[in-house]
Amino acid sequence: MKISYNWLKQFLKVDWEAEKTGELLTDLGLEVEGIETVESVKGSLEGIVIGKVLTCVQHPNADRLKVTTVDLGNGEPVQIVCGAPNVAVGQTVPVATIGTTLYDDKGEGFVIKKGKIRGEESHGMICAEDELGLGTSHDGIMVLDDALVAGTAAAKVFNIEKDEVFEIGLTPNRADGMSHYGVARDLRAGLMQQNVSLELISPSVSDFHVDDRTLKFDVVVDDTEKAPRYVGVTISDITVKDSPEWIQNRLKAIGLTPINNIVDVTNYVLHELGQPLHAFDAAKVKGNKVIVKTLPTGTKFTTLDGIERELHEEDLMICNGNEEPMCIAGVFGGIESGVTNNTTSIFLESAYFSPVSIRKTAKRHGLNTDASFRFERGIDPNFTKYALKRAANLILEVAGGKVSSEIVDMYPTKIEDHQVYLSYEKMNRLIGAEIPKETVKNILASLDIKFNSVTEGGIGLTIPSYRVDVTREADVIEEILRVYGYNNVEFSHKLNTSISFSEFNEVKVENIVANQLISQGFNETMANSLTKAEYVSLSEMLNEENNVAMLNPLSNDLGVMRQSLLFSGLESVIYNINRKNNSLKFFEFGKTYHKFESGYSEQKHLTLFVTGNRTKESWNIAQKPSDFFYLKGIVTILLQRLGIQNLKTTPTKNDVFSEGITLSLGKIKLVDLGVVKRAVLKEFGIKQEVLFADFNWENVLKVGGKSQVKISELPKFPAVKRDFALMLDKEITFTEIYNLAFQAEKNLLKEVDLFDVYEGSKLEKGKKSYAVSFLLQDEKQTLTDKQIDKIMQKLQNTFEKNVGATLR
Incomplete structure (x- = not known):
């Protein structure tokens, strides 16, 4: 939010430097993020003085140039070559002296230097209005009032205003500071603590009066819950034109573009007092009646920006006598009822609308206006009528006209102070x-x-x-x-603290894991816990009814708490890929959030993302792409670092993987890892393979934090490991291989592990290669080659028969 210091001084005659005032405002909770110097004319006409043309003769070497001598008030006339067709002896003109910086229409400066033009010396420049930034005309030089004295600074003649503007980072709770008057009110309280007592000057409305009652409007408020107070008045015989310079300067200083005197007054009062107002062209309000109500869902309405919108049944609307919408209450006006250059009478609205209603409507239509910004946070319901009178007085001052009705004030139930x-x-x-x-x-x-x-x-x-x-x-x-x-506030130098003993420190474990991952080339990410509601449709394991939805979401993209860390991580992956960073290794500690019938649940996870090459490009290192086996190695080493070994490998049930496994310790599931499905990646625009590992961090801490070690007798007879390189159809999953293996051999087969997956151009289309290991062991005797070969043959036959597998 921008606050003009000059504007602020209209309410509080403070003479402090802007930096000192900014420090006090920050201490008061209105944090000043920056102070910008603003000029009504760029350069503030520094170096421009009033001159008198003493002589003017034809340039000897150019038909379109004149050689003049100009009195600049210092007793030494200077020679200036001028190309303007209207330059003449006796004129009073603005002159840019040597060293002055002028600015073109793009804001780029150029310095006036002493020089020769076609052989004649020139010591300055007689200026047109566009060269000074005072207008757009370039037909000739500016000719000023002869009463002006030579040597007078042009900035004094044209009343150039220089201002300092505070950029205030307003917190949502400080609705009282959303105006210049509100900031001045807070500043006064702060100054009193500095032993500086100043009067807060409020704009007077004592001279407001009704001229006649020739343009009466009936006002009906159907929904007093959404519109607790609604005030209006009519003003007729106005002339719509440009605003006076002082209003334009105030609006420009805070970044607003002046439109016309009526709209500018409503914007002026909005930023002066914090009360939004709206002016309707009275001639376009059918039936001379204003109805504040909601309309059926699906009703079409075109706003001032020319966009046709579909209304919701909860959107509060300002309607005419035919119950046709004219304005989205407190948010945005309509294109059909706005003020134009042909407007001669207006209905001026000032209201207090329900903050919750306005916020829902603004977010529903994706609109964020100065009015909705204030209504959403809560304005002063007792300022509504006062602000209307203030705006009416200003309109009469800048547009003429007369007040043509009594003020209508619909305020059935007064909002009581706390x-x-x-x-x-x-x-x-x-x-x-x-x-x-x-x-x-x-x-x-x-x-x-x-x-x-x-x-x-x-x-x-x-x-x-x-x-x-x-x-x-x-x-x-x-x-x-x-x-x-x-x-x-003074504080004691004595420090009291209590230290609790803990055998297992969660933060320490996270640091161990983070340091190991960083040493392997990973970067830590911290994604937003808020995400898109539709992400749950990418996995059948996630349910929409389990979403923790925001009551007032900042946007549709931040509508719910995440149920999985995968999707926010993929957003980071595509963000980097789009910026030519294709080889990535990320990790994140974060929580997922779920809503169940029994209540809300938070679960902590550690996730890993790997895509592209394993190492950065280097002349002495051959590039090798990351693959499933690479990720599995990282995960296994990580768990071993925490003292977790003897892991059980099973096919994953998580459907976000095209290929994946689950690592468990006994019945405790620790991590799912594998290759993310192409269908999921496609939703994010990712075309390269992404490997993903999802640790159930609470389970990892549970088993990794135990100091007890379970000891079992070592098998007396050795285990045997054999591998198959299976050629399979792409749709075959590791789950099927896993289940078929244990169906074929229930007694001696102890483990089935997928340690590599290959899909490349060297394989037949629609095929892939699985590298699967099988651990065989007999606890009563040593296995013979004949037994092993028989089991492996049985496994091979089973795979060939059931899934059409062949050995590579």
């Missing part, structure tokens, strides 16, 4: 220091908080309506502390 009791004892306990009671009272008074009762133990308070965020005793204490100054 009542809060402040306990001195609780305040001192929360702050950790004792603030004098008189200081507390002065701070509360400076914040317009009224006293209902005062006792030795505390104060009964009434909170002003514009402080929508102050509803509890703790909120009042925070107000006292921010004005008193956090830096002014």
Whole structure:
């Protein structure tokens, strides 16, 4: 949010430097992120002076140039070559002196230098209005009033304004600071703590009056819950034209483009007082009637930006007498009822709309306007009528006209101020220091908080309506502390702490794992826990009803809490691939969130993402692509680093993998890993293979944190491992191979492991190669070659018969 210092000084006659004021605003909770100098004319006409043309003769070497002498008020006339057709003796003109910087229409500067033009010396430049930034005309030089004195600075003649603009990072709770008046009000309280007492100057509306009652509008509010207060008045016989320079300068300083005097006044009051307003062309309001209501879902409505939108049944609308929509209440106006250059009368609206209703509507239509920004956070319901009068007075001042109706004020149920009791004892306990009671009272008074009762133990308070965020005793204490100054609270130099003993430190384990992964070339990522709701459709293991949805999402892309870390990780992968970074190794510690009938659940995970080559490109290292076996090795070593061994390998049930396995310790599942399905990758625009591992971190900590070691007797007879390189159809999964193997041999087969997958151009189309190992062991005797060969033949026959596998 931008705040003009010159504008701020209209309410508070502060003479501090902008930097010092910015520091105080930051201490008050209105964080100043930067201060920018703004000029109504770029360069502020520095170096431009008023000159008098003494002589003007034809240039001897150019038909279109004149040689002039100009008095610049210093007693030494200078010679200037000028190409303007209208230059003449006796004129009063603006002159850019030597060393002056002028700016072109693109804002690029060029310096006026002494030089020769076609053999004649020129010591400056007589300027046209577009060369000074005072207009667009380039037909000739500017000819000024003869009463101006030579040598006068042009900045004084043209009233050039220089301003300093604060960029304030406004937190959502500080709705009271969403205007220049609100910031001035807060600044006054801060200055009082600095022993600087200044009067807060409010714009006067005492001269508002009704001229006649010739243009009456009926107002009907159907939904008083969404529109608790609605105020309006008509103004006729206006002239729509450009705003005066002072309004334009104020709006330009905070980054707004002036449109016309009526729209500019509504924007001016919005940023001055924080109250959004809207002006309707009265001639376009059918039936001279305004109805505030909702319309059926699917109703078409074209907004000011020319986009046709479909309304929702909960969108509050401003309608005409025919119940046709004219404006999305508090969000955006309609294209059919707006003010144009032909408008001669208006209906001026000022209202208080429900913050929840406005936020839902704005997010539903993807709109974020200055009005919705303020309504969403909560404006002052008691400022509504005052702001209307202020805007009406300004419109009469800049557009002429007359007030043609009484003010209509629909306010059936007054919004009451909050009542809060402040306990001195609780305040001192929360702050950790004792603030004098008189200081507390002065701070509360400076914040317009009224006293209902005062006792030795505390104060009964009434909170002003514009402080929508102050509803509890703790909120009042925070107000006292921010004005008193956090830096002014003394603290003890004594440090008390309690240290708890823990045999197993989770943070230490995470650091061990992170350091190992970093040493293997991984980078840690931290993705947003909010994600798209539709991601759950990419896996049958995720259910939409388990989504933890946001009540007021920032956007459709951040509507729910994630059920899986895979999709946010793939967003990071494609982000890097799109920037030519194709070889990636990421890891992330994060949580998934689920909603079940029994309640909400959070589960911590560690995920790994690997894609592209294993190592960075180098002249002395041959490039080798990452593959399933590479990822499995990283996962296994990681678990071994935590003392987790003797892992059991089974086919994964997770359907995000085209090929994958699950590593477990006994019945405790530790990690799923494998190759992400192409269908999933396609949703993110990823065309290269991505390997993914998902650790159930809570289970890893459970088994890795145990100091006890389970000991079993070593087998007396050796195990035998044999491998098959199986050629299979692409649709065959490791799960099928795994199950078929144990069906064929139930007694002596102990483990089946997939250690490599190959899909390449050297294979027949539609085929892939599995490298599968089989661990055979007899606990009673040593296996003979004949037994082993018989089992392997049985396995081969089973694979050939059931899945059409062949040995490579």
